[in-house]
Amino acid sequence: MSAQTEFRTCPKTGLKVHLAAEKLIKANAVVAIVFLAIGGLFGLLVALTRWPAVHLLPDNLFYLALTAHGADVLLFWILFFEMALLYFCSAILLNCRLAMPKLGWVGFWLMIVGALLANIAVLQGNSSVMFTSYVPMQAAPHFYLGLILFAVGALIGCVLFFATLVIAKEEKTYEGSIPLVTFAALTAAIIAIFTIVSGAIILVPTFFWSLGIIQHIDPLVYKLIWWGMGHSSQQINVSAQVGVWYAIAALVLGAKPLSEKVSRMAFLMYILFLQLACAHHLLVEPGLSSEWKIFNTSYAMYLAVLGSMIHGMTVPGAIEAAQRRRGFTNGVFEWLRKAPWGNPAFSGMFISLVLFGFLGGISGVMMGTEQLNIIVHNTLYVPGHFHGTVVAGTTLAFMAITYPVLELIFQKELMFPKLAKWQPYVFGLGVAGISLFMMGAGTLGVARRHWDITFADATLSFEYPPMALAMLGLNGLSAVLAAAGGIMFIMVAVGTVFFGKSLKETSEVQATPEGVAAATSYGSETHLQLPGTIVLISVFFIAFVLYYFINWKYLATVWPMS
Amino acid sequence: MAIHSPANRLWWNERIEKQELIWILVAFVWGLIMFFAMIYWHIAGEQNLSNESYRVDPETYAETVESFTETYQVREEGDTGIPVVHPPAGSDIYMIARLWEWYPILELEKDKTYRLHLSSQDWQHGFSLQPSNINIQVHPGYELVVTITPDQAGEYSVVCNEFCGIGHHNMLGRIYVTD
Numbered sequence: 001m002s003a004q005t006e007f008r009t010c011p012k013t014g015l016k017v018h019l020a021a022e023k024l025i026k027a028n029a030v031v032a033i034v035f036l037a038i039g040g041l042f043g044l045l046v047a048l049t050r051w052p053a054v055h056l057l058p059d060n061l062f063y064l065a066l067t068a069h070g071a072d073v074l075l076f077w078i079l080f081f082e083m084a085l086l087y088f089c090s091a092i093l094l095n096c097r098l099a100m101p102k103l104g105w106v107g108f109w110l111m112i113v114g115a116l117l118a119n120i121a122v123l124q125g126n127s128s129v130m131f132t133s134y135v136p137m138q139a140a141p142h143f144y145l146g147l148i149l150f151a152v153g154a155l156i157g158c159v160l161f162f163a164t165l166v167i168a169k170e171e172k173t174y175e176g177s178i179p180l181v182t183f184a185a186l187t188a189a190i191i192a193i194f195t196i197v198s199g200a201i202i203l204v205p206t207f208f209w210s211l212g213i214i215q216h217i218d219p220l221v222y223k224l225i226w227w228g229m230g231h232s233s234q235q236i237n238v239s240a241q242v243g244v245w246y247a248i249a250a251l252v253l254g255a256k257p258l259s260e261k262v263s264r265m266a267f268l269m270y271i272l273f274l275q276l277a278c279a280h281h282l283l284v285e286p287g288l289s290s291e292w293k294i295f296n297t298s299y300a301m302y303l304a305v306l307g308s309m310i311h312g313m314t315v316p317g318a319i320e321a322a323q324r325r326r327g328f329t330n331g332v333f334e335w336l337r338k339a340p341w342g343n344p345a346f347s348g349m350f351i352s353l354v355l356f357g358f359l360g361g362i363s364g365v366m367m368g369t370e371q372l373n374i375i376v377h378n379t380l381y382v383p384g385h386f387h388g389t390v391v392a393g394t395t396l397a398f399m400a401i402t403y404p405v406l407e408l409i410f411q412k413e414l415m416f417p418k419l420a421k422w423q424p425y426v427f428g429l430g431v432a433g434i435s436l437f438m439m440g441a442g443t444l445g446v447a448r449r450h451w452d453i454t455f456a457d458a459t460l461s462f463e464y465p466p467m468a469l470a471m472l473g474l475n476g477l478s479a480v481l482a483a484a485g486g487i488m489f490i491m492v493a494v495g496t497v498f499f500g501k502s503l504k505e506t507s508e509v510q511a512t513p514e515g516v517a518a519a520t521s522y523g524s525e526t527h528l529q530l531p532g533t534i535v536l537i538s539v540f541f542i543a544f545v546l547y548y549f550i551n552w553k554y555l556a557t558v559w560p561m562s
Numbered sequence: 563m564a565i566h567s568p569a570n571r572l573w574w575n576e577r578i579e580k581q582e583l584i585w586i587l588v589a590f591v592w593g594l595i596m597f598f599a600m601i602y603w604h605i606a607g608e609q610n611l612s613n614e615s616y617r618v619d620p621e622t623y624a625e626t627v628e629s630f631t632e633t634y635q636v637r638e639e640g641d642t643g644i645p646v647v648h649p650p651a652g653s654d655i656y657m658i659a660r661l662w663e664w665y666p667i668l669e670l671e672k673d674k675t676y677r678l679h680l681s682s683q684d685w686q687h688g689f690s691l692q693p694s695n696i697n698i699q700v701h702p703g704y705e706l707v708v709t710i711t712p713d714q715a716g717e718y719s720v721v722c723n724e725f726c727g728i729g730h731h732n733m734l735g736r737i738y739v740t741d
Binding site for chain 1: 564565566567568570571573574576578579581582585586588589590592593594596597599600601603604607608609610611612613615617639640641642644663680684685686688690691692693694695696697698699700701702703704705706708709710711712713714719721722723724725726727728730731732733734735736
């Protein structure tokens with residue numbers, strides 16, 4: 001047997017683990033966490049600079065740090081981790097060998113070279129163009145080249161994912177349909193293809209433009225296609241993160257989807273409609289019609305939002321059903337009160353779910369409304385929103401799944417279990433603060449990506465309301481808290497990977513995760529009432545509707561314009 | 563479990579439970595309401611961004627703004643002598659964004675309607691009118707014409723909220739609205 005087809009059997013889950021796939025998962029996950037650490041540090045520096053009382057960095061370093069922060073966390077941390085997830089959801093969950101692991105390493109190294117090249121360009125100081133790099137502002141050629149190489153590497157990862165699905169089907173390593181979590185990963189990979197192609201269409205010419213070979217790139221066309229990449233990549237994150245929610249609910253509680261059909265349809269909505277979302281970034285641009293804006297920004301009548309709202313019910317619903325089957329049937333919320341809140345995988349997942357819905361989701365729909373965008377475009381509200389989605393949602397979900405992955409894939413016992421237990425709470429609280437206070441400052445009009453909102457060196461003078469400055473102070477405090485949560489995560493993860501006690505030697509087979517045995521078959525016959533979930537989604541819905549109309553009221557107070 | 567293949571191979575034949583179905587319906591209808599809210603606001607609302615825009619050569623636009631400024635200038639302001647213009651009510655008014663200024667300063671009359679032209683001479687900029695909080699993206703090569711009616715007198719600032727290089731945070735313009 002060649003080294004490429006060696007397997008071990010996981011003592012915890014009984015899954016056959018392809019060793020070559022396992023190595024790739026480990027490498028991608030570890031590099032992801034390194035970029036999280038670097039990008040997180042830049043983020044902290046940015047927040048401390050925007051805290052008026054601290055105002056840490058000088059202007060040029062602030063814009064540099066902001067550019068690096070965006071690239072390192074939004075792109076490199078998340079995509080390296082998603083590569084690990086893709087390999088996990090295909091090879092491991094399907095009991096299958098990973099297709100072409102050698103090519104997987106080619107992709108991995110391309111991504112590393114690309115990420116380093118982009119970081120070098122930024123650190124050299126002449127590529128502080130922000131993550132979005134809107135033309136005609138120009139970065140050094142190797143900034144664009146780095147991003148292109150990185151994208152090619154990620155594309156290879158997606159191809160391997162598809163190839164592994166084909167192999168698993170051919171070799172009949174699973175029966176019936178692929179698991180829901182793998183389906184989520186499939187959704188993510190399909191959207192990733194669209195995303196990477198969009199990125200190539202715009203970044204390749206931009207690279208040639210930076211070399212002087214192409215003379216002109218239209219700024220509006222750039223923005224349209226760039227966001228075909230930029231926003232769609234957030235939908236990769238949503239799909240991956242919702243998949244992680246389902247996976248953790250299954251691993252920790254043995255939860256089953258309420259209805260495979262509904263959950264899969266919701267993922268399908270993402271594939272069908274999410275690409276339209278580049279319009280979210282073009283709502284106050286010249287040159288595009290209102291008809292175009294309304295159709296695209298709403299994903300054709302909010303059909304992708306519908307997908308997320310469905311998951312927003314079916315994920316807690318699956319948890320409630322699993323808990324009730326295990327006997328936590330008293331009252332409306334016993335299932336939630338007696339959930340394993342001390343398990344960081346569960347607490348992280350649930351905090352991610354709640355914060356993503358309330359902070360990221362509602363605010364995203366609000367500012368994606370054509371006219372409402374007028375009162376928030378390019379204010380701090382925008383980063384407030386996406387710290388609710390990408391940090392509180394995606395990043396926290398990825399941190400949460402790391403804990404079981406450390407045990408299952410790295411086969412190590414968690415180091416610092418106490419630290420791990422508190423980590424999701426500290427990080428979640430910090431990120432919730434970051435998101436809320438930035439949205440607060442943005443509602444008061446404060447510009448994003450701005451070094452000095454006191455305008456000390458400007459010819460004219462202007463002062464934002466004092467409340468806005470207070471919000472930025474609170475944002476800084478929250479960032480410190482989130483950074484502490486991030487450091488806790490990195491200590492646990494790195495500590496476990498390098499110094500954790502190996503679980504391989506323990507002869508005693510670990511008990512199956514709590515609840516796996518207790519889970520019964522889903523479907524109508526054992527389907528329970530879910531009063532707790534209904535209360536939760538009702539609260540969410542009322543908050544959503546109220547907040548949405550409050551903002552129309554706010555819009556109605558600004559100067560009439562047409 | 564969600565990490566295993568569905569136990570029932572014919573999962574697509576399973577009945578959808580009532581609770582799920584109701585929620586899907588509620589969410590779908592809410593989506594429709596939000597969709598039609600945007601259309602409704604175009605009919606009944608007073609704050610809609612104009613669809614009137616033109617391709618324009620940045621240098622040509624700069625010349626237009628310059629001649630507009632010379633015609634209606636009433637005074638200068640600031641250390642650098644930024645011109646303040648007072649155009650007639652109801653007229654076409656111009657503002658240009660460039661590294662790193664909003665030019666010129668406009669003086670408008672309350673409750674009068676103007677056709678505001680916006681474009682950039684170099685990079686992208688963000689027109690952020692404070693404290694009214696109106697935010698519009700400004701591109702080089704595109705001229706947006708938006709009809710505005712200042713309905714409150716006072717001193718307004720135009721902050722640049724699209725990152726435009728190292729002087730970005732000093733890019734501040736002004737609009738006065740007089741009674």
